[in-house]
Amino acid sequence: MADTTSRTRLDQTPEWHALARHREEFGATHLRELFDADPERGRRYTLRVGDLYLDYSKHLVTDETLRLLRDLAAATGVAGLRDAMFRGEKINITEDRAVLHTALRAPSAESIEVDGTDVVPGVQHVLTRMSTFADRVRSGDWRGHTGKPVRAVVNVGIGGSDLGPAMAYEALRAYTRRDLTVRFVSNVDGADLHEAVRDLDPETTLFVIASKTFTTVETLTNAAAAKRWLLAGLGAGDEAVAKHFVALSTNAAKVAEFGIDTDNMFEFWDWVGGRYSYDSAIGLSLMVAIGPGAFREMLAGFRLVDEHFRGAPPEENAPLLLGLLGVWYGNFFDAQSHAVLPYSHYLSKFTAYLQQLDMESNGKATDRGGERVGWQTGPVVWGTPGTNGQHAYYQLLHQGTKMIPADLIGFARPVAELGDLAGQHDLLMANLFAQGQALAFGKTAAEVAAEGVPAAQVPHRTFPGNRPTTTILADGLTPSVLGQLVALYEHKVFVQGAVWDIDSFDQWGVELGKVLAKRLEPALVDGAGGAEVPGLDGSTVALVDAYRALRGR
Numbered sequence: 001m002a003d004t005t006s007r008t009r010l011d012q013t014p015e016w017h018a019l020a021r022h023r024e025e026f027g028a029t030h031l032r033e034l035f036d037a038d039p040e041r042g043r044r045y046t047l048r049v050g051d052l053y054l055d056y057s058k059h060l061v062t063d064e065t066l067r068l069l070r071d072l073a074a075a076t077g078v079a080g081l082r083d084a085m086f087r088g089e090k091i092n093i094t095e096d097r098a099v100l101h102t103a104l105r106a107p108s109a110e111s112i113e114v115d116g117t118d119v120v121p122g123v124q125h126v127l128t129r130m131s132t133f134a135d136r137v138r139s140g141d142w143r144g145h146t147g148k149p150v151r152a153v154v155n156v157g158i159g160g161s162d163l164g165p166a167m168a169y170e171a172l173r174a175y176t177r178r179d180l181t182v183r184f185v186s187n188v189d190g191a192d193l194h195e196a197v198r199d200l201d202p203e204t205t206l207f208v209i210a211s212k213t214f215t216t217v218e219t220l221t222n223a224a225a226a227k228r229w230l231l232a233g234l235g236a237g238d239e240a241v242a243k244h245f246v247a248l249s250t251n252a253a254k255v256a257e258f259g260i261d262t263d264n265m266f267e268f269w270d271w272v273g274g275r276y277s278y279d280s281a282i283g284l285s286l287m288v289a290i291g292p293g294a295f296r297e298m299l300a301g302f303r304l305v306d307e308h309f310r311g312a313p314p315e316e317n318a319p320l321l322l323g324l325l326g327v328w329y330g331n332f333f334d335a336q337s338h339a340v341l342p343y344s345h346y347l348s349k350f351t352a353y354l355q356q357l358d359m360e361s362n363g364k365a366t367d368r369g370g371e372r373v374g375w376q377t378g379p380v381v382w383g384t385p386g387t388n389g390q391h392a393y394y395q396l397l398h399q400g401t402k403m404i405p406a407d408l409i410g411f412a413r414p415v416a417e418l419g420d421l422a423g424q425h426d427l428l429m430a431n432l433f434a435q436g437q438a439l440a441f442g443k444t445a446a447e448v449a450a451e452g453v454p455a456a457q458v459p460h461r462t463f464p465g466n467r468p469t470t471t472i473l474a475d476g477l478t479p480s481v482l483g484q485l486v487a488l489y490e491h492k493v494f495v496q497g498a499v500w501d502i503d504s505f506d507q508w509g510v511e512l513g514k515v516l517a518k519r520l521e522p523a524l525v526d527g528a529g530g531a532e533v534p535g536l537d538g539s540t541v542a543l544v545d546a547y548r549a550l551r552g553r
């Protein structure tokens with residue numbers, strides 16, 4: 001068992017102090033100076049991992065910085081915790097669970113034990129069942145209650161049971177069967193389900209109810225509403241459910257209680273965290289869309305980066321490097337947020353997906369020993385695809401007062417089916433490269449003045465630069481490349497959680513709001529309003545009353 005409790009507090013370690021001293025010495029060193037000092041930097045500070053090419057030359061680091069950061073990783077036991085994770089040890093200490101999303105992409109020959117049982121055969125068994133089911137739906141062999149083939153699949157889930165498959169479906173649209181409609185419903189706002197089904201035919205619609213726990217109120221509410229919509233549309237009773245509802249869950253009892261036949265349930269396990277689950281049964285809607293072959297290619301991409309993370313030396317280990325760069329900025333430059341800016345419209349949901357992965361994992365302030373941390377932990381993660389963001393919030397990235405490290409992600413080739421539109425791709429990529437350049441090197445006052453700009457305008461038109469970016473390039477956005485990208489971020493988040501000494505795999509912070517909502521709901525509908533809820537604060541009482549008045553209650 002990895003020793004996760006008895007270590008020196010992070011900010012008391014010599015390695016932390018060494019970094020703090022180094023930061024002082026680093027001062028306001030500019031990327032211009034770093035590039036002047038080492039013209040080879042743009043080639044030297046790069047890594048290749050599978051199909052990914054990573055350029056980290058535009059970071060405020062020297063060889064010394066990188067060495068000190070790796071020393072911090074060594075001192076905080078990142079490698080030991082990583083190995084414990086891959087071995088299936090219960091590193092999710094507050095829930096006493098193994099953390100084994102890596103087993104979801106392990107080859108069948110591998111053996112990984114949890115509580116003395118090899119979990120790999122179970123993973124492979126579920127994958128085979130998913131493949132058979134996906135093929136049946138894709139071929140039209142899976143028929144609805146009235147005998148018509150399914151043509152629309154609606155995934156109902158939230159958080160990890162939505163963001164991953166929804167993101168990957170969008171990312172891999174070019175690989176999907178275009179004659180199948182695939183939609184994702186998550187919000188308890190009834191508008192979400194309403195808009196998703198309003199033009200669908202109940203006879204040819206399949207609902208995939210995705211919930212690890214099968215207790216999540218949003219998902220159960222939407223699933224019940226979907227059932228009502230379906231049965232009303234078919235004019236049928238519960239006997240129609242079996243042909244139109246399948247479940248993805250760890251909780252067979254709750255699935256059965258909801259009325260879904262457990263023969264139509266695809267299982268996963270408590271050692272798969274929700275935000276790490278879209279390569280488990282939670283990916284069924286995606287698999288229906290892209291097919292079992294492409295799904296397996298995606299798993300192989302994940303696996304490739306798993307192997308890299310486990311085996312590559314620290315100097316060449318990409319997730320380790322990205323994690324440590326985040327530590328450098330968050331803890332030594334006071335950077336509060338991190339932007340992920342994909343230059344691919346297909347990755348329009350990628351950053352939203354990473355928000356859960358990163359912020360639900362590392363948005364913690366209690367260390368693994370139960371003490372309050374004395375250092376910054378997870379950043380705010382945000383961003384949208386380029387070039388759209390350039391015409392919205394990039395102003396702040398370039399000239400604002402905040403340091404926001406960013407990842408720029410792009411692909412050498414557009415997807416094959418774009419035809420004539422592929423010509424636009426060079427323009428897209430020129431924008432990506434230009435942004436990295438402008439953020440790093442800016443434009444000095446002297447350069448602006450030399451262009452004949454009136455003196456009063458010079459300060460406004462000067463770009464300070466020195467804003468760090470990582471550029472990630474790949475040949476194309478294939479299923480394997482998507483798997484590689486996601487695994488890269490999964491392990492980056494792991495590294496940061498390990499350094500910060502927090503449990504990256506629980507999410508207690510989401511519980512309070514759920515409890516309070518449950519307590520409040522009746523006061524919105526019945527009785528005399530907020531004043532009747534014991535202990536309710538004055539602001540919420542007033543809001544409940546205002547809401548009730550607007551609803552005429």
Ligand code: F6P
Nearest residue numbers: 159160161211212213216274510
């Ligand atoms: O409330 C947060 C959370 O537990 C996430 O961690 C999870 O991905 C999501 O809710 C959905 O949970 P479930 O899959 O159990 O419905």
